[in-house]
Amino acid sequence: MSVVKSIEVVLPQDAVYLAGSNIDGQVVLTLNSTLVDPVVKVELVGRGYVEWNEEIGETRDYSRDVICNNKADYVHKTKTFPIKDNWLPSTFSSKIGHISYFVQALCMGREHILAKKKLYLLVQGISEFRQRNLSEGHLEREERNQLQHFVLAPSQPTPVHGNPVSVEAEKKVSYNCCSRGWVSLHVQMSKNTFVPGEKVTFTSEIRNHTGKYIKTVVFALYAHVQYEGFTPSAERRRRADSSELLRQMANARIPAFNSTTVVSAFNLPLVLSVSSGSQENEIMRSSYELVVTIHLPWSLSTVKARLPIIITSTREDKANRPQADEFDI
Template identity: 65%
Template sequence: MEEGGGCFSASHPSMSVVKSIELVLPKDAVYLAGSCIKGQVLLTLNSTLVDPIVKVELMGRGYVEWSEESGASRDYSRDVICNNKADYVHKTKRFPVEDNWLSAGSHTFDFHFNLPPRLPSTFTSKIGHVFYFVQASCMGREHILAKKRMYLLVQGTSDFHRKNPLQNPLSVEAEKEVSYNCCSRGAVCLQIQMEKNTFTPGERVIFTTEIRNQTSKCIKTVIFALYAHVQYKGFTPKAGQRLRVDSSELLRQAANTQITPFNTTKIVSTFGLPQVLSVSSDMRDSEIMSTQYELVGTVHLPWSLASIKAKVPIIITSTPPDSDRCQLQVGGVLPASEDCQN
């Protein structure tokens, strides 16, 4: 969990009444959409504060932005800014203050928020961002005396795998006839097998690769990579809709092996998925972006200036928590509470 915002104060004589304001939340917690966020606001005062407003807010937002050229067929070009934004959650809790004043010293305020059951995961790229934060603030009669913000890791949920079933277990094969040593030719076959193709964030992806080398050359390196293909939806200043696809490499692994001529080798590989990932989706389920995943195995053949790729579609999903429980996906389970209603 990233911390930001700090304690804000302005140059006003009355504002020195607040010594500090802090947020207390579980360290490095990953919150599942639909679960409960519990924490505390710690407010420390140098002197008595009359008519205070102490509150905490939960906010979640997303936006995308990119530039594209237009008029490429003419003698000029110009950049068109495409953007889009979405508000996912905004909840506020104002703490009651007895007798409308707070004495000097430390004061603790407990809070909780229920996350909506459908949220996108915390996400950042050069084009798009989805972010969540909790912000505490203290106000006097007219001024903000102090505020503190902490960013949250939120894992979205999805039933995408039920709508888009794939073969389970899964096997993908690619074969190529290659030339080497002037007139010599031979085939290289790459096969990737998986027991399943649907995973949750934080899970281990285990797969078996079989390489059949029917050439007289040695194969030394096989590369495995997990890619995320994200489609962004934006609008131009004239309200024209634009789509853009951007791919990024999430995980990469190289297997250095000696696959001798006319031989077959098997490699068992494992990827550990990050704790927070955007769930697999299509644009119909998303306001500003959608994500698909692909595991790619590549055999490089430098002696033939060729390569062979086998691509396996991967589905990332996460099941919503029980509606009557306040739980964390990482860092344990918080017990159900009768006051988790916000």
């Protein structure tokens, strides 16, 4: 029978940690008998890895392919985790790569590990804008914290501003053999920069200059990721991939030779990779796009408007200073 009956890591359920914040939890160790000079160690580990296969090239043998891969170690420390410039990428997972973080508790005897427990974390990375604020605005925050020491009100998220976005698309269509017309789509947003979990609202103005009925408008949010890897001979390779994060359908019901305006909204996921900045040694870079589509089945065509979306993170963490036995990610 093992001396250690169980070891558990207790953290807030479904918590999302912003890079630079503290992890506060407990390690619960249950023993079957007395353990002499035990050592309980807690680690925070963050790693990223990408891998894919691709053909060698036009002038080479297409019957063989080459494996491209890349990896990154973001953090692997015990108790205190000072990260340069306080930058970490977001938790991420796809068929090609992943970035994951976990807290691991170990109970060790004099010669070997008696028990261990691993618990994965959701980490929301910060943007390059937030990174500069952390380094350049440190003294200003210190003064502000002192002045507001007795203000018993919850801190509010830093507002995120962005430029208004307006995109137009138009398509001339044929229907009923000889009839011709056009459908136009105008999509606008008050800003184009958002933080994870924020509500995104936009307006679609549709003009139906045909004799047909338009029933629905579909909008979808896409993530475009560029992965960077190396072949066994150290040749740099890149691969692009896209995935649909969410899709919704709005009932437009636009009669012939008529127009309408549709206001749509959706909430972003709580954890998203921030839009790519200038960080060095990134194994993947992300960008986002909102696509609004009008399907015209009677003409076998569609009208699409594409709007770039910038994902950043400027939310202030609740605890700016790590305490004595807390994790600072």
